[in-house]
Amino acid sequence: MPATSAIIDQLIDGPGFVLMPNLIDASEAAQARSRALEVAASPSAAAFGKLNEKIGQQHIRGLLAHGEIFERLVQHPAIIEIAEAMLGDDMTLGAYSARILYPRATEMGVHIDYPYWAMRGPFTLRPPLMTQVIWMLQDFTEENGATLVAPRSQLRCARPNREDFAREAIKITGTAGDAIISHGLLWHDTSQNHTSDPRVALLINYGLKVIRPLDSxxxxxxxxxxxxxxxxxxxxxxxxxxxxxxxxLKRGGLY
Ligand SMILES: O=C(O)CCC(=O)C(=O)O
Structure with a gap:
Protein backbone atom coordinates (compact mmCIF):
# COMPACT_ATOMS: atom_id res chain seq x y z
CA MET A 1 0.00 0.00 0.00
CA PRO A 2 1.18 3.58 -0.63
CA ALA A 3 2.01 5.72 2.40
CA THR A 4 -0.89 7.24 4.31
CA SER A 5 -0.08 10.75 3.06
CA ALA A 6 -0.19 9.53 -0.56
CA ILE A 7 -3.58 7.90 0.07
CA ILE A 8 -4.93 11.12 1.58
CA ASP A 9 -3.74 13.03 -1.50
CA GLN A 10 -5.66 10.58 -3.70
CA LEU A 11 -8.79 10.91 -1.59
CA ILE A 12 -8.81 14.69 -1.54
CA ASP A 13 -7.06 15.91 -4.69
CA GLY A 14 -6.95 12.76 -6.85
CA PRO A 15 -9.57 10.18 -7.87
CA GLY A 16 -11.48 10.63 -4.60
CA PHE A 17 -11.33 6.95 -3.71
CA VAL A 18 -8.74 4.26 -3.01
CA LEU A 19 -9.14 0.49 -3.15
CA MET A 20 -7.38 -1.07 -0.17
CA PRO A 21 -6.70 -4.71 -1.04
CA ASN A 22 -6.71 -7.79 1.19
CA LEU A 23 -7.38 -6.18 4.54
CA ILE A 24 -9.03 -9.33 5.83
CA ASP A 25 -9.01 -12.84 4.45
CA ALA A 26 -11.83 -14.26 2.37
CA SER A 27 -13.05 -16.50 5.20
CA GLU A 28 -13.53 -13.55 7.56
CA ALA A 29 -15.34 -11.65 4.82
CA ALA A 30 -17.56 -14.70 4.23
CA GLN A 31 -18.33 -14.93 7.94
CA ALA A 32 -19.44 -11.28 8.04
CA ARG A 33 -21.45 -11.79 4.85
CA SER A 34 -23.39 -14.76 6.19
CA ARG A 35 -24.06 -13.01 9.48
CA ALA A 36 -25.42 -9.94 7.62
CA LEU A 37 -27.67 -12.16 5.51
CA GLU A 38 -28.86 -14.01 8.62
CA VAL A 39 -29.76 -10.71 10.32
CA ALA A 40 -31.50 -9.51 7.15
CA ALA A 41 -33.64 -12.65 7.09
CA SER A 42 -34.56 -12.57 10.78
CA PRO A 43 -38.13 -11.72 11.79
CA SER A 44 -36.93 -8.57 13.59
CA ALA A 45 -35.12 -7.23 10.51
CA ALA A 46 -38.03 -4.95 9.65
CA ALA A 47 -37.14 -2.88 12.72
CA PHE A 48 -33.67 -2.00 11.50
CA GLY A 49 -33.59 -2.63 7.80
CA LYS A 50 -36.62 -3.00 5.58
CA LEU A 51 -36.35 -4.40 2.09
CA ASN A 52 -36.78 -1.72 -0.56
CA GLU A 53 -38.73 -3.76 -3.10
CA LYS A 54 -38.55 -1.10 -5.77
CA ILE A 55 -34.77 -1.43 -6.12
CA GLY A 56 -34.31 -4.93 -4.63
CA GLN A 57 -32.00 -3.70 -1.88
CA GLN A 58 -31.98 -4.06 1.89
CA HIS A 59 -30.10 -1.73 4.21
CA ILE A 60 -29.43 -3.11 7.70
CA ARG A 61 -28.52 -0.68 10.48
CA GLY A 62 -27.41 -1.31 14.05
CA LEU A 63 -24.68 -3.78 13.14
CA LEU A 64 -22.89 -3.44 16.46
CA ALA A 65 -25.71 -5.42 18.04
CA HIS A 66 -25.24 -8.32 15.65
CA GLY A 67 -21.86 -9.89 16.18
CA GLU A 68 -18.32 -9.32 17.27
CA ILE A 69 -17.06 -9.49 13.72
CA PHE A 70 -18.75 -6.14 13.04
CA GLU A 71 -16.93 -4.63 16.04
CA ARG A 72 -13.63 -5.77 14.54
CA LEU A 73 -14.29 -4.49 11.04
CA VAL A 74 -15.32 -0.99 12.10
CA GLN A 75 -12.01 -0.53 13.90
CA HIS A 76 -9.69 -2.28 11.46
CA PRO A 77 -6.29 -0.58 12.02
CA ALA A 78 -5.51 0.07 8.34
CA ILE A 79 -8.88 1.75 7.83
CA ILE A 80 -8.68 3.71 11.06
CA GLU A 81 -5.24 5.03 10.13
CA ILE A 82 -6.51 6.51 6.86
CA ALA A 83 -9.83 7.76 8.19
CA GLU A 84 -8.13 9.45 11.15
CA ALA A 85 -5.58 11.07 8.87
CA MET A 86 -8.58 12.59 7.06
CA LEU A 87 -10.77 13.43 10.06
CA GLY A 88 -8.63 13.50 13.19
CA ASP A 89 -8.02 10.95 15.90
CA ASP A 90 -11.26 11.94 17.61
CA MET A 91 -13.49 11.12 14.62
CA THR A 92 -16.78 9.36 15.30
CA LEU A 93 -19.15 6.98 13.59
CA GLY A 94 -22.01 8.56 11.70
CA ALA A 95 -23.54 5.30 10.50
CA TYR A 96 -22.63 1.63 10.16
CA SER A 97 -24.74 -0.67 8.06
CA ALA A 98 -24.87 -3.52 5.57
CA ARG A 99 -26.24 -3.05 2.07
CA ILE A 100 -27.59 -6.13 0.35
CA LEU A 101 -28.29 -6.12 -3.37
CA TYR A 102 -30.54 -9.07 -4.14
CA PRO A 103 -30.57 -10.70 -7.59
CA ARG A 104 -32.02 -8.21 -10.11
CA ALA A 105 -31.35 -5.26 -7.77
CA THR A 106 -31.15 -1.95 -9.61
CA GLU A 107 -29.16 1.20 -8.86
CA MET A 108 -29.96 3.07 -5.63
CA GLY A 109 -29.29 6.43 -7.26
CA VAL A 110 -26.17 8.52 -7.58
CA HIS A 111 -25.41 10.48 -4.43
CA ILE A 112 -22.86 12.13 -2.19
CA ASP A 113 -22.73 11.06 1.42
CA TYR A 114 -24.07 12.44 4.69
CA PRO A 115 -23.56 15.10 5.97
CA TYR A 116 -23.02 16.70 2.56
CA TRP A 117 -26.44 15.76 1.18
CA ALA A 118 -28.07 17.23 4.26
CA MET A 119 -26.25 20.56 3.89
CA ARG A 120 -27.25 23.59 1.87
CA GLY A 121 -23.73 24.17 0.62
CA PRO A 122 -21.52 25.56 -0.69
CA PHE A 123 -19.38 22.47 -0.16
CA THR A 124 -15.63 22.53 0.34
CA LEU A 125 -13.11 19.76 -0.16
CA ARG A 126 -11.20 20.74 2.97
CA PRO A 127 -11.56 19.98 5.72
CA PRO A 128 -13.18 16.69 4.73
CA LEU A 129 -16.29 16.21 6.85
CA MET A 130 -16.78 12.55 6.14
CA THR A 131 -15.07 9.45 4.78
CA GLN A 132 -16.97 6.39 3.58
CA VAL A 133 -15.64 2.85 3.74
CA ILE A 134 -17.24 0.05 1.73
CA TRP A 135 -16.14 -3.41 2.83
CA MET A 136 -16.42 -6.01 0.06
CA LEU A 137 -17.72 -9.11 1.82
CA GLN A 138 -17.45 -11.08 -1.42
CA ASP A 139 -15.83 -10.41 -4.77
CA PHE A 140 -17.28 -7.31 -6.44
CA THR A 141 -17.58 -8.17 -10.14
CA GLU A 142 -18.78 -6.52 -13.34
CA GLU A 143 -22.08 -8.41 -12.93
CA ASN A 144 -23.01 -8.45 -9.24
CA GLY A 145 -23.61 -4.83 -8.26
CA ALA A 146 -20.11 -3.45 -7.70
CA THR A 147 -19.99 0.18 -6.58
CA LEU A 148 -19.98 2.83 -9.31
CA VAL A 149 -17.94 6.01 -8.82
CA ALA A 150 -17.15 9.06 -10.94
CA PRO A 151 -13.41 9.57 -10.41
CA ARG A 152 -12.44 13.11 -9.35
CA SER A 153 -16.09 14.16 -8.96
CA GLN A 154 -15.37 15.26 -5.36
CA LEU A 155 -13.36 18.12 -6.87
CA ARG A 156 -16.58 19.68 -8.18
CA CYS A 157 -17.85 20.14 -4.62
CA ALA A 158 -21.38 19.79 -5.94
CA ARG A 159 -24.45 17.59 -5.83
CA PRO A 160 -24.37 14.90 -8.52
CA ASN A 161 -25.60 15.43 -12.02
CA ARG A 162 -27.06 12.21 -13.46
CA GLU A 163 -25.98 12.77 -17.05
CA ASP A 164 -22.38 13.56 -16.11
CA PHE A 165 -22.33 10.57 -13.79
CA ALA A 166 -23.61 8.22 -16.51
CA ARG A 167 -20.77 9.39 -18.76
CA GLU A 168 -17.98 9.27 -16.20
CA ALA A 169 -18.79 6.42 -13.83
CA ILE A 170 -16.58 3.36 -13.52
CA LYS A 171 -17.22 0.15 -11.58
CA ILE A 172 -14.87 -0.71 -8.74
CA THR A 173 -14.36 -4.45 -8.85
CA GLY A 174 -12.31 -6.25 -6.22
CA THR A 175 -11.93 -9.27 -4.04
CA ALA A 176 -13.61 -10.38 -0.81
CA GLY A 177 -11.74 -8.64 2.01
CA ASP A 178 -10.88 -5.49 0.03
CA ALA A 179 -12.29 -2.12 1.08
CA ILE A 180 -13.00 1.09 -0.81
CA ILE A 181 -12.35 4.30 1.06
CA SER A 182 -13.66 7.56 -0.37
CA HIS A 183 -14.20 11.26 0.20
CA GLY A 184 -17.80 11.99 1.17
CA LEU A 185 -18.20 14.33 -1.80
CA LEU A 186 -17.41 11.61 -4.36
CA TRP A 187 -20.39 10.86 -6.63
CA HIS A 188 -21.26 7.17 -6.36
CA ASP A 189 -24.01 4.59 -6.78
CA THR A 190 -24.65 0.86 -6.67
CA SER A 191 -24.84 -1.00 -9.99
CA GLN A 192 -27.28 -3.71 -11.04
CA ASN A 193 -26.95 -7.24 -9.72
CA HIS A 194 -27.31 -9.59 -12.70
CA THR A 195 -26.27 -12.69 -10.74
CA SER A 196 -28.28 -15.15 -8.67
CA ASP A 197 -26.41 -14.32 -5.42
CA PRO A 198 -27.00 -11.37 -3.13
CA ARG A 199 -24.14 -8.85 -3.11
CA VAL A 200 -23.32 -7.81 0.44
CA ALA A 201 -21.20 -4.86 1.58
CA LEU A 202 -20.63 -3.09 4.87
CA LEU A 203 -20.83 0.68 4.77
CA ILE A 204 -19.11 2.83 7.34
CA ASN A 205 -19.60 6.56 7.67
CA TYR A 206 -16.75 8.11 9.70
CA GLY A 207 -17.18 11.80 10.37
CA LEU A 208 -15.80 14.78 12.20
CA LYS A 209 -16.75 14.52 15.86
CA VAL A 210 -18.72 17.76 15.67
CA ILE A 211 -21.17 16.34 13.13
CA ARG A 212 -24.42 14.87 14.35
CA PRO A 213 -24.47 11.16 13.42
CA LEU A 214 -26.77 10.16 10.57
CA ASP A 215 -27.95 7.13 12.51
CA SER A 216 -29.49 8.51 15.67
CA LEU A 249 -9.79 23.55 24.94
CA LYS A 250 -6.28 22.92 26.19
CA ARG A 251 -4.87 23.10 22.68
CA GLY A 252 -6.68 26.39 22.18
CA GLY A 253 -5.08 27.73 25.37
CA LEU A 254 -8.48 28.30 26.97
CA TYR A 255 -7.81 26.56 30.28
O1 LIG B 1 -23.24 -0.56 -1.58
C1 LIG B 1 -22.61 0.16 -2.36
O2 LIG B 1 -21.95 -0.27 -3.30
C2 LIG B 1 -22.65 1.65 -2.13
C3 LIG B 1 -23.77 2.06 -1.23
C4 LIG B 1 -23.72 3.46 -0.80
O3 LIG B 1 -22.94 4.24 -1.26
C5 LIG B 1 -24.63 3.98 0.22
O4 LIG B 1 -25.47 3.24 0.73
O5 LIG B 1 -24.50 5.19 0.55
Whole structure:
Protein backbone atom coordinates (compact mmCIF):
# COMPACT_ATOMS: atom_id res chain seq x y z
CA MET A 1 0.00 0.00 0.00
CA PRO A 2 1.18 3.58 -0.63
CA ALA A 3 2.01 5.72 2.40
CA THR A 4 -0.89 7.24 4.31
CA SER A 5 -0.08 10.75 3.06
CA ALA A 6 -0.19 9.53 -0.56
CA ILE A 7 -3.58 7.90 0.07
CA ILE A 8 -4.93 11.12 1.58
CA ASP A 9 -3.74 13.03 -1.50
CA GLN A 10 -5.66 10.58 -3.70
CA LEU A 11 -8.79 10.91 -1.59
CA ILE A 12 -8.81 14.69 -1.54
CA ASP A 13 -7.06 15.91 -4.69
CA GLY A 14 -6.95 12.76 -6.85
CA PRO A 15 -9.57 10.18 -7.87
CA GLY A 16 -11.48 10.63 -4.60
CA PHE A 17 -11.33 6.95 -3.71
CA VAL A 18 -8.74 4.26 -3.01
CA LEU A 19 -9.14 0.49 -3.15
CA MET A 20 -7.38 -1.07 -0.17
CA PRO A 21 -6.70 -4.71 -1.04
CA ASN A 22 -6.71 -7.79 1.19
CA LEU A 23 -7.38 -6.18 4.54
CA ILE A 24 -9.03 -9.33 5.83
CA ASP A 25 -9.01 -12.84 4.45
CA ALA A 26 -11.83 -14.26 2.37
CA SER A 27 -13.05 -16.50 5.20
CA GLU A 28 -13.53 -13.55 7.56
CA ALA A 29 -15.34 -11.65 4.82
CA ALA A 30 -17.56 -14.70 4.23
CA GLN A 31 -18.33 -14.93 7.94
CA ALA A 32 -19.44 -11.28 8.04
CA ARG A 33 -21.45 -11.79 4.85
CA SER A 34 -23.39 -14.76 6.19
CA ARG A 35 -24.06 -13.01 9.48
CA ALA A 36 -25.42 -9.94 7.62
CA LEU A 37 -27.67 -12.16 5.51
CA GLU A 38 -28.86 -14.01 8.62
CA VAL A 39 -29.76 -10.71 10.32
CA ALA A 40 -31.50 -9.51 7.15
CA ALA A 41 -33.64 -12.65 7.09
CA SER A 42 -34.56 -12.57 10.78
CA PRO A 43 -38.13 -11.72 11.79
CA SER A 44 -36.93 -8.57 13.59
CA ALA A 45 -35.12 -7.23 10.51
CA ALA A 46 -38.03 -4.95 9.65
CA ALA A 47 -37.14 -2.88 12.72
CA PHE A 48 -33.67 -2.00 11.50
CA GLY A 49 -33.59 -2.63 7.80
CA LYS A 50 -36.62 -3.00 5.58
CA LEU A 51 -36.35 -4.40 2.09
CA ASN A 52 -36.78 -1.72 -0.56
CA GLU A 53 -38.73 -3.76 -3.10
CA LYS A 54 -38.55 -1.10 -5.77
CA ILE A 55 -34.77 -1.43 -6.12
CA GLY A 56 -34.31 -4.93 -4.63
CA GLN A 57 -32.00 -3.70 -1.88
CA GLN A 58 -31.98 -4.06 1.89
CA HIS A 59 -30.10 -1.73 4.21
CA ILE A 60 -29.43 -3.11 7.70
CA ARG A 61 -28.52 -0.68 10.48
CA GLY A 62 -27.41 -1.31 14.05
CA LEU A 63 -24.68 -3.78 13.14
CA LEU A 64 -22.89 -3.44 16.46
CA ALA A 65 -25.71 -5.42 18.04
CA HIS A 66 -25.24 -8.32 15.65
CA GLY A 67 -21.86 -9.89 16.18
CA GLU A 68 -18.32 -9.32 17.27
CA ILE A 69 -17.06 -9.49 13.72
CA PHE A 70 -18.75 -6.14 13.04
CA GLU A 71 -16.93 -4.63 16.04
CA ARG A 72 -13.63 -5.77 14.54
CA LEU A 73 -14.29 -4.49 11.04
CA VAL A 74 -15.32 -0.99 12.10
CA GLN A 75 -12.01 -0.53 13.90
CA HIS A 76 -9.69 -2.28 11.46
CA PRO A 77 -6.29 -0.58 12.02
CA ALA A 78 -5.51 0.07 8.34
CA ILE A 79 -8.88 1.75 7.83
CA ILE A 80 -8.68 3.71 11.06
CA GLU A 81 -5.24 5.03 10.13
CA ILE A 82 -6.51 6.51 6.86
CA ALA A 83 -9.83 7.76 8.19
CA GLU A 84 -8.13 9.45 11.15
CA ALA A 85 -5.58 11.07 8.87
CA MET A 86 -8.58 12.59 7.06
CA LEU A 87 -10.77 13.43 10.06
CA GLY A 88 -8.63 13.50 13.19
CA ASP A 89 -8.02 10.95 15.90
CA ASP A 90 -11.26 11.94 17.61
CA MET A 91 -13.49 11.12 14.62
CA THR A 92 -16.78 9.36 15.30
CA LEU A 93 -19.15 6.98 13.59
CA GLY A 94 -22.01 8.56 11.70
CA ALA A 95 -23.54 5.30 10.50
CA TYR A 96 -22.63 1.63 10.16
CA SER A 97 -24.74 -0.67 8.06
CA ALA A 98 -24.87 -3.52 5.57
CA ARG A 99 -26.24 -3.05 2.07
CA ILE A 100 -27.59 -6.13 0.35
CA LEU A 101 -28.29 -6.12 -3.37
CA TYR A 102 -30.54 -9.07 -4.14
CA PRO A 103 -30.57 -10.70 -7.59
CA ARG A 104 -32.02 -8.21 -10.11
CA ALA A 105 -31.35 -5.26 -7.77
CA THR A 106 -31.15 -1.95 -9.61
CA GLU A 107 -29.16 1.20 -8.86
CA MET A 108 -29.96 3.07 -5.63
CA GLY A 109 -29.29 6.43 -7.26
CA VAL A 110 -26.17 8.52 -7.58
CA HIS A 111 -25.41 10.48 -4.43
CA ILE A 112 -22.86 12.13 -2.19
CA ASP A 113 -22.73 11.06 1.42
CA TYR A 114 -24.07 12.44 4.69
CA PRO A 115 -23.56 15.10 5.97
CA TYR A 116 -23.02 16.70 2.56
CA TRP A 117 -26.44 15.76 1.18
CA ALA A 118 -28.07 17.23 4.26
CA MET A 119 -26.25 20.56 3.89
CA ARG A 120 -27.25 23.59 1.87
CA GLY A 121 -23.73 24.17 0.62
CA PRO A 122 -21.52 25.56 -0.69
CA PHE A 123 -19.38 22.47 -0.16
CA THR A 124 -15.63 22.53 0.34
CA LEU A 125 -13.11 19.76 -0.16
CA ARG A 126 -11.20 20.74 2.97
CA PRO A 127 -11.56 19.98 5.72
CA PRO A 128 -13.18 16.69 4.73
CA LEU A 129 -16.29 16.21 6.85
CA MET A 130 -16.78 12.55 6.14
CA THR A 131 -15.07 9.45 4.78
CA GLN A 132 -16.97 6.39 3.58
CA VAL A 133 -15.64 2.85 3.74
CA ILE A 134 -17.24 0.05 1.73
CA TRP A 135 -16.14 -3.41 2.83
CA MET A 136 -16.42 -6.01 0.06
CA LEU A 137 -17.72 -9.11 1.82
CA GLN A 138 -17.45 -11.08 -1.42
CA ASP A 139 -15.83 -10.41 -4.77
CA PHE A 140 -17.28 -7.31 -6.44
CA THR A 141 -17.58 -8.17 -10.14
CA GLU A 142 -18.78 -6.52 -13.34
CA GLU A 143 -22.08 -8.41 -12.93
CA ASN A 144 -23.01 -8.45 -9.24
CA GLY A 145 -23.61 -4.83 -8.26
CA ALA A 146 -20.11 -3.45 -7.70
CA THR A 147 -19.99 0.18 -6.58
CA LEU A 148 -19.98 2.83 -9.31
CA VAL A 149 -17.94 6.01 -8.82
CA ALA A 150 -17.15 9.06 -10.94
CA PRO A 151 -13.41 9.57 -10.41
CA ARG A 152 -12.44 13.11 -9.35
CA SER A 153 -16.09 14.16 -8.96
CA GLN A 154 -15.37 15.26 -5.36
CA LEU A 155 -13.36 18.12 -6.87
CA ARG A 156 -16.58 19.68 -8.18
CA CYS A 157 -17.85 20.14 -4.62
CA ALA A 158 -21.38 19.79 -5.94
CA ARG A 159 -24.45 17.59 -5.83
CA PRO A 160 -24.37 14.90 -8.52
CA ASN A 161 -25.60 15.43 -12.02
CA ARG A 162 -27.06 12.21 -13.46
CA GLU A 163 -25.98 12.77 -17.05
CA ASP A 164 -22.38 13.56 -16.11
CA PHE A 165 -22.33 10.57 -13.79
CA ALA A 166 -23.61 8.22 -16.51
CA ARG A 167 -20.77 9.39 -18.76
CA GLU A 168 -17.98 9.27 -16.20
CA ALA A 169 -18.79 6.42 -13.83
CA ILE A 170 -16.58 3.36 -13.52
CA LYS A 171 -17.22 0.15 -11.58
CA ILE A 172 -14.87 -0.71 -8.74
CA THR A 173 -14.36 -4.45 -8.85
CA GLY A 174 -12.31 -6.25 -6.22
CA THR A 175 -11.93 -9.27 -4.04
CA ALA A 176 -13.61 -10.38 -0.81
CA GLY A 177 -11.74 -8.64 2.01
CA ASP A 178 -10.88 -5.49 0.03
CA ALA A 179 -12.29 -2.12 1.08
CA ILE A 180 -13.00 1.09 -0.81
CA ILE A 181 -12.35 4.30 1.06
CA SER A 182 -13.66 7.56 -0.37
CA HIS A 183 -14.20 11.26 0.20
CA GLY A 184 -17.80 11.99 1.17
CA LEU A 185 -18.20 14.33 -1.80
CA LEU A 186 -17.41 11.61 -4.36
CA TRP A 187 -20.39 10.86 -6.63
CA HIS A 188 -21.26 7.17 -6.36
CA ASP A 189 -24.01 4.59 -6.78
CA THR A 190 -24.65 0.86 -6.67
CA SER A 191 -24.84 -1.00 -9.99
CA GLN A 192 -27.28 -3.71 -11.04
CA ASN A 193 -26.95 -7.24 -9.72
CA HIS A 194 -27.31 -9.59 -12.70
CA THR A 195 -26.27 -12.69 -10.74
CA SER A 196 -28.28 -15.15 -8.67
CA ASP A 197 -26.41 -14.32 -5.42
CA PRO A 198 -27.00 -11.37 -3.13
CA ARG A 199 -24.14 -8.85 -3.11
CA VAL A 200 -23.32 -7.81 0.44
CA ALA A 201 -21.20 -4.86 1.58
CA LEU A 202 -20.63 -3.09 4.87
CA LEU A 203 -20.83 0.68 4.77
CA ILE A 204 -19.11 2.83 7.34
CA ASN A 205 -19.60 6.56 7.67
CA TYR A 206 -16.75 8.11 9.70
CA GLY A 207 -17.18 11.80 10.37
CA LEU A 208 -15.80 14.78 12.20
CA LYS A 209 -16.75 14.52 15.86
CA VAL A 210 -18.72 17.76 15.67
CA ILE A 211 -21.17 16.34 13.13
CA ARG A 212 -24.42 14.87 14.35
CA PRO A 213 -24.47 11.16 13.42
CA LEU A 214 -26.77 10.16 10.57
CA ASP A 215 -27.95 7.13 12.51
CA SER A 216 -29.49 8.51 15.67
CA UNK A 217 -29.30 5.03 17.24
CA UNK A 218 -25.58 4.67 16.63
CA UNK A 219 -24.53 4.79 20.30
CA UNK A 220 -27.32 2.48 21.45
CA UNK A 221 -25.35 -0.74 21.49
CA UNK A 222 -26.06 -3.70 23.79
CA UNK A 223 -24.56 -3.59 27.28
CA UNK A 224 -22.20 -6.52 26.62
CA UNK A 225 -20.77 -4.77 23.56
CA UNK A 226 -20.26 -1.58 25.55
CA UNK A 227 -18.64 -3.49 28.40
CA UNK A 228 -16.00 -4.95 26.09
CA UNK A 229 -15.61 -1.87 23.88
CA UNK A 230 -12.02 -0.87 23.20
CA UNK A 231 -11.01 2.79 23.66
CA UNK A 232 -11.21 3.10 19.86
CA UNK A 233 -14.77 1.79 19.72
CA UNK A 234 -15.76 4.11 22.59
CA UNK A 235 -14.29 7.03 20.62
CA UNK A 236 -16.18 5.96 17.49
CA UNK A 237 -19.41 5.82 19.46
CA UNK A 238 -18.93 9.40 20.65
CA UNK A 239 -18.45 8.31 24.24
CA UNK A 240 -15.14 10.18 24.54
CA UNK A 241 -16.59 13.47 23.29
CA UNK A 242 -16.04 15.24 26.62
CA UNK A 243 -12.39 14.16 26.83
CA UNK A 244 -11.83 15.21 23.27
CA UNK A 245 -13.33 18.66 23.92
CA UNK A 246 -11.12 19.02 26.99
CA UNK A 247 -8.13 18.36 24.75
CA UNK A 248 -9.38 20.94 22.21
CA LEU A 249 -9.79 23.55 24.94
CA LYS A 250 -6.28 22.92 26.19
CA ARG A 251 -4.87 23.10 22.68
CA GLY A 252 -6.68 26.39 22.18
CA GLY A 253 -5.08 27.73 25.37
CA LEU A 254 -8.48 28.30 26.97
CA TYR A 255 -7.81 26.56 30.28
O1 LIG B 1 -23.24 -0.56 -1.58
C1 LIG B 1 -22.61 0.16 -2.36
O2 LIG B 1 -21.95 -0.27 -3.30
C2 LIG B 1 -22.65 1.65 -2.13
C3 LIG B 1 -23.77 2.06 -1.23
C4 LIG B 1 -23.72 3.46 -0.80
O3 LIG B 1 -22.94 4.24 -1.26
C5 LIG B 1 -24.63 3.98 0.22
O4 LIG B 1 -25.47 3.24 0.73
O5 LIG B 1 -24.50 5.19 0.55
Missing amino acids: EIAKVPADVLARATPKLRQLLGLEFGNSLARD
